[in-house]
Amino acid sequence: MATIREVAKLAGVSVATVSRVMNKNGYINEKTKDKVEAAIQELDYRPNDVARTLFKGTSNMIALFVPDIMNPFFPELARAVEDTANKSGYTFILCNTDNNREKEMKYLHTLLQKTIGGVVMVSSSIPLETLHKVDVPMVALDREIADMISVTVNNRAGAVEAVRYLQKTGCRRIAHISGPADTTSAAERKKGYLDVMQQEDGFCEKDYIAPGEYTFDGAYHAAKEIIQKHPEIDGVFAANDLMGVGVLKAAEALHLRVPEDLAVIGFDGIEIGKITTPALTTIGQPIYEMGKRAVEIIIDQMENDQKECDSEQYTVQLIKRQSTK
Amino acid sequence: MATIREVAKLAGVSVATVSRVMNKNGYINEKTKDKVEAAIQELDYRPNDVARTLFKGTSNMIALFVPDIMNPFFPELARAVEDTANKSGYTFILCNTDNNREKEMKYLHTLLQKTIGGVVMVSSSIPLETLHKVDVPMVALDREIADMISVTVNNRAGAVEAVRYLQKTGCRRIAHISGPADTTSAAERKKGYLDVMQQEDGFCEKDYIAPGEYTFDGAYHAAKEIIQKHPEIDGVFAANDLMGVGVLKAAEALHLRVPEDLAVIGFDGIEIGKITTPALTTIGQPIYEMGKRAVEIIIDQMENDQKECDSEQYTVQLIKRQSTK
DNA sequence: TTGAAAGCGCTAACAC
């Protein structure tokens, strides 16, 4: 790779002049500019980004922390973040945290040593004091984290809508497969479920809520067990689609017809809900849009210094498919 | 973030000495070493990786080019690459190419400007001459690319096994939903299908092969059409699992029972095949293992200079599930 | 065993 010095030499100017034409700042004579551009062209010169970053003290890289990209909810988010970052000239770094604090801390330090430009956090259990010491723009995505700015969805209202819809289509005994208690989205969705169900006669929380940890297997086993114990259950609200699919699979194992014997509704609106049989009814989030917005906020913070923007909340939408009546 | 100079000052030594104790090279007095280490500790000093990279001329980042992380085949691969890279102290960059040459070229140049350490390519239509000019370790993964070292699977033999298995379980008229013609894995799988089928009486290639482009929708429509045109089809070999699931969905739309009326087998062994109803029989690849191996090769090339290693081929394995008899 | 200094490739004062 050619360096700025070689370009300067070929064009017969100083490196400062080359730098000026590249960055379009300062005054440059038209003829000089042409000479420099010709030299750049001829050498196929591309400025070394590492040197630039060292000088500037901050890199044009944006990282995304997710629990695990193998969970089908995250690829779409990752895609949105990458596309948006790229569009503005930033490079995308993916970090799978496994919800592990050690890993997160290690990543954070590695990125800091690379003078990372910004971080989008879907997963973070990094201690508050560490976060405060770090002077890098961050935004929380899909859940709330410490006192970060966040981009989320109205989870509680979405859950209320899900349960009400189940009721409207005839379900009387509705169970909930819940997500991890320490994740705000899961907690909110559970609250929404309770908002509706606690108004029902004889509703007993313990009997109708089982933890599925946002995983397929977790939900499969949880659903199987709770339905066997309470055969009167005729509807299930799973806190995410992956678990919704797990419930579908459990219904199959129990020889229950969906939606006739058991109606199922999920949450998220990921692709996987379309390909199952029956296809999964769900509460859809604007996933791509949210990822995009998170990056826009980060970039805004990086480029301008206005840290004074607010959290944003998107609205969910009921997507009717075949797993409900 | 503290700098090496601050550490040197605090420890009462020169920056060279600090550098020496960090990198454990050159002679250092035990006492000096202790002083320096204490200073590092006290300041919570972490060397600036950008400066190191600038000096060294090559960074500790490894990139992965995939067509699209939203295709469920790639997250597992990405995960393998990331885990393996991290384990050796490298940072992972994800690049979605959309099989678009422009995008790939743009990525390549961006990474080159960051003095990227190595690249794992699942997708690349970058011209050979460009590739040759670039002095960065690269390996092709899951498919063959130009004259890169590759990590693949015995696709053709796997396809033969798939079709034979369909025959063994009673299928007489087996169709093939093929992948993109310009992708070596898809081409090999089609060859394997033909290896078997061309020995059958009255087999007509045109009637039984439909292109699905490795996508769910592509396969859904292709399968629907070909089966309607040739109702005698009683088995389908889809060139990948995503398409296999598409075929399952098509069968449902056509009111065909799987596997009684139509048996379906896929290729890849991704998670999604387990969650459908019926679960998808498939030819499994050791996906994680392959991703891991590709990175090991890259790192080997980066750290030692022995470019003389060979391509590697893994063996597939038949995974029987419910979509075949 | 340690320090001084050059230099990785770039940008931005500052001088002319």
Added chain:
DNA sequence: GTGTTAGCGCTTTCAA
């Protein structure tokens, strides 16, 4: 308008 130069934070000769 353009060139000279210091310096971003590090590593590595070369001297001492």
